[in-house]
Amino acid sequence: MIIASEKKRVFIYKDTQLSDPSINLSKEAVLNFYANTYPELNNATIDGPEIKDTELHYKFLSTLGTKG
Template identity: 50%
Template sequence: MLQTTLLPRVFLMKDKGNEFALADPDPKWSVEAVMHFYANTYPTLTTAKAVGPEIINDTVQYRFETTMGTKG
């Protein structure tokens, strides 16, 4: 018998040079809805784009990349 398993989604982002994972607030939400949800906490996400998915370690990973320039 064939079984299907949904892999958990993980959302990665960088803030102040540190990369970290954000939990999936609702697996039914689109990737864009998750990004808008977290934009309240991380304002840089308002101008970010989602990259992915990429399957790594039995998770489906999306990366939120900001499109703003960096100071340097």
């Protein structure tokens, strides 16, 4: 018998673990959601998922630009 289960998504920015605001949101939409709190995420990329136990870990990686 096979039992399917959804893995919990966890989003990580720097050393902060961010909860999933809604399973219905894409990972890009979650990034945009947290960009309201962390403006540097407006230019971030998403790394992952990395499976850890029963969770899917996504990392938000900020990409710093230069002016000029």
